[in-house]
Amino acid sequence: MMKKLIECIPNFSEGRSADTLRRLAGEAEKIPGVTLLDYCADESHNRSVFTLVGGPEGISEAAFRLCKLASEKIDMNHHAGEHPRMGATDVIPFVPLGGASIEECVEISRQVAQKIAAELKIPCFLYEESAQAEERRNLAAIRKGQFEGMPEKLLLPQWAPDFGERAIHPTAGVTAVGARKPLVAFNVNLDTSDINIANAIAKAIRASSGGYRCCKAIGVMLAERNVAQVSINMTDYETTPLYRVFEAIRFEAKRWGVSITGSEIIGLTPSKALIDCASYYLKLEGFDYGRQALENHLLG
Amino acid sequence: MMKKLIECIPNFSEGRSADTLRRLAGEAEKIPGVTLLDYCADESHNRSVFTLVGGPEGISEAAFRLCKLASEKIDMNHHAGEHPRMGATDVIPFVPLGGASIEECVEISRQVAQKIAAELKIPCFLYEESAQAEERRNLAAIRKGQFEGMPEKLLLPQWAPDFGERAIHPTAGVTAVGARKPLVAFNVNLDTSDINIANAIAKAIRASSGGYRCCKAIGVMLAERNVAQVSINMTDYETTPLYRVFEAIRFEAKRWGVSITGSEIIGLTPSKALIDCASYYLKLEGFDYGRQALENHLLG
Numbered sequence: 001m002m003k004k005l006i007e008c009i010p011n012f013s014e015g016r017s018a019d020t021l022r023r024l025a026g027e028a029e030k031i032p033g034v035t036l037l038d039y040c041a042d043e044s045h046n047r048s049v050f051t052l053v054g055g056p057e058g059i060s061e062a063a064f065r066l067c068k069l070a071s072e073k074i075d076m077n078h079h080a081g082e083h084p085r086m087g088a089t090d091v092i093p094f095v096p097l098g099g100a101s102i103e104e105c106v107e108i109s110r111q112v113a114q115k116i117a118a119e120l121k122i123p124c125f126l127y128e129e130s131a132q133a134e135e136r137r138n139l140a141a142i143r144k145g146q147f148e149g150m151p152e153k154l155l156l157p158q159w160a161p162d163f164g165e166r167a168i169h170p171t172a173g174v175t176a177v178g179a180r181k182p183l184v185a186f187n188v189n190l191d192t193s194d195i196n197i198a199n200a201i202a203k204a205i206r207a208s209s210g211g212y213r214c215c216k217a218i219g220v221m222l223a224e225r226n227v228a229q230v231s232i233n234m235t236d237y238e239t240t241p242l243y244r245v246f247e248a249i250r251f252e253a254k255r256w257g258v259s260i261t262g263s264e265i266i267g268l269t270p271s272k273a274l275i276d277c278a279s280y281y282l283k284l285e286g287f288d289y290g291r292q293a294l295e296n297h298l299l300g
Numbered sequence: 301m302m303k304k305l306i307e308c309i310p311n312f313s314e315g316r317s318a319d320t321l322r323r324l325a326g327e328a329e330k331i332p333g334v335t336l337l338d339y340c341a342d343e344s345h346n347r348s349v350f351t352l353v354g355g356p357e358g359i360s361e362a363a364f365r366l367c368k369l370a371s372e373k374i375d376m377n378h379h380a381g382e383h384p385r386m387g388a389t390d391v392i393p394f395v396p397l398g399g400a401s402i403e404e405c406v407e408i409s410r411q412v413a414q415k416i417a418a419e420l421k422i423p424c425f426l427y428e429e430s431a432q433a434e435e436r437r438n439l440a441a442i443r444k445g446q447f448e449g450m451p452e453k454l455l456l457p458q459w460a461p462d463f464g465e466r467a468i469h470p471t472a473g474v475t476a477v478g479a480r481k482p483l484v485a486f487n488v489n490l491d492t493s494d495i496n497i498a499n500a501i502a503k504a505i506r507a508s509s510g511g512y513r514c515c516k517a518i519g520v521m522l523a524e525r526n527v528a529q530v531s532i533n534m535t536d537y538e539t540t541p542l543y544r545v546f547e548a549i550r551f552e553a554k555r556w557g558v559s560i561t562g563s564e565i566i567g568l569t570p571s572k573a574l575i576d577c578a579s580y581y582l583k584l585e586g587f588d589y590g591r592q593a594l595e596n597h598l599l600g
Contacts, residue, residue, distance in 0.1 A: 005598060007594075035597070035598075037597045053597070053598060097594065097598070098595075098598075182594075189585075242578075242582065243578075243581070243582070246582055260583060261583070262583045262584070262585040263582050263583050263584055263585065264584060264585050264586060264587070265584065265587055265592055267592065268592055268593070268594045268597070269592060269593065269594060270593075270594050270595070271571040271575060271593045271594065271595050274574070274575045274578035274579070274582075274593075275571060275574045275575060275578065277577075277578040277581060277582055278542075278543075278574035278575065278577040278578040278581070279574070281543070281577060281578070281581040282542065282543070282546055282563050282574075282577055283560060283561070283562045283563050284562070284563050284564060284565065285489075285562040285563065285564050286564060287564070287565055292565055292567065292568055292569060293568070293569065293570075293571045293574075294307075294397065294482075294568045294569060294570050294571065295398075295570070295571050295595045295596075296595075297335070297337045297353070297568070298305060298335075298353060298397070298398075
């Protein structure tokens with residue numbers, strides 16, 4: 001039996017103060033049963049992203065304690081950066097890994113949001129899979145207006161927070177908490193320098209313009225290589241597998257006499273996202289990832 | 301940093317006595333830092349295979365203690381079964397998983413073999429990667445003559461054991477200990493019922509007849525499906541990747557107008573064996589399994 005493992009990726013509105021980042025990392029490392037896999041900060045965004053993994057209890061505790069520390073260390077009244085943001089802890093997503101379900105992550109997100117609102121007096125919105133209304137699924141819609149616009153936004157009839165008062169925390173603002181599936185960042189390079197072709201292919205494959213449901217995509221230019229790239233976020237690799245999007249790019253590209261020269265995974269991916277592709281290309285029959293991938297027995 | 305994990309798959313000459321199997325499993329489960337992943341017994345072979353995982357110290361201790369218990373419970377003078385065998389503990393392979401190297405497994409195999417010979421008075425041969433002479437790499441060559449022929453064989457000039465005396469243990473016989481890479485059992489089904497085609501393809505791809513170096517293969521008939529299959533053991537999936545053999549089968553099969561209908565992995569496989577295939581088919585650039593596969597961070 002696999003342990004329940006949950007990933008939490010809190011985003012903080014601090015990307016410049018090494019001291020604050022160190023304190024947040026130190027706090028994360030103190031929590032029993034939780035591992036800080038990675039944290040990275042972007043100075044121009046003035047934002048940092050922490051990646052934590054742990055069981056249900058530990059990960060909930062970690063999310064709360066980091067949010068508390070961030071509320072003590074970060075004053076949004078003095079925050080400037082390129083990335084849109086509305087709170088000291090801007091967003092806290094929970095992601096199910098081996099053994100845990102998305103439903104369990106939704107439940108955890110609700111409990112954490114409730115505790116943050118009750119004890120820290122930071123109003124919280126639930127987003128993505130945790131959203132209690134369709135128009136709150138999309139984080140960008142919740143965050144619109146940013147920290148500066150939130151005092152007014154919270155008073156609008158449709159924008160009462162899911163937990164907490166209709167007033168921002170004076171320095172820590174507002175936080176969004178939610179559950180989502182693991183995201184895989186997957187880029188595909190074309191043998192063309194025509195960005196219009198990458199854009200047209202991106203449009204053909206992404207959900208928003210009629211493509212695959214769990215695929216977000218844009219065309220980008222890799223200036224240093226003079227290569228047009230389809231840059232993709234796979235938001236649920238089990239519902240829309242990577243190979244399906246890859247093969248769709250291949251046949252869309254043919255229309256322009258263009259082919260795929262390579263692809264890349266950015267950052268971390270669950271092994272299963274790639275093993276599902278191997279299963280397709282090798283025509284594997286009846287492969288049971290949970291039972292047959294050796295590593296799953298080592299995580300038990 | 302990944303923990304050093306080593307797999308040990310001792311084979312015992314007992315596949316019928318539920319009591320002995322339970323005792324061996326119970327002994328394995330008592331050893332701190334070692335996990336018994338699986339054990340299975342075959343009655344007609346009168347043989348059982350245990351799969352253990354642990355760190356270097358625990359796994360060495362487990363191998364020795366199971367070998368000791370087997371020498372107390374199994375009398376080879378009364379053993380009969382279809383599978384060739386020469387000892388109560390017939391063979392003990394050590395396999396490097398995440399974080400451990402084949403060299404470390406060779407070292408462990410030597411220490412364990414030495415201890416078995418010294419303390420249990422069971423002579424040991426080192427085989428595969430641990431072999432000290434080329435003709436001892438192949439387990440079948442060492443085991444030839446089986447339990448009954450070992451007393452004479454040990455007296456031949458070239459068959460002194462690597463550790464221990466030139467005389468079998470009176471009831472436990474002789475044991476082979478060694479290190480090898482993880483093995484992947486991979487079968488490929490053809491859209492033909494002609495076993496000759498599967499045999500010809502197997503011959504074309506296997507090392508022994510000029511094919512890929514780390515590939516063993518035979519043709520077999522799946523009687524219940526009336527399908528000819530190429531049944532493969534990949535003995536080092538990092539040196540000879542699965543996709544390469546799969547594509548070779550595809551082009552060899554074309555010669556007879558035959559194609560691949562499916563494939564299967566039998567038992568466990570390291571995830572990387574399949575992820576390497578996904579990397580090939582998706583043309584992944586610079587994918588770093590150790591750093592980018594999420595699970596590797598969870599094993600740390």
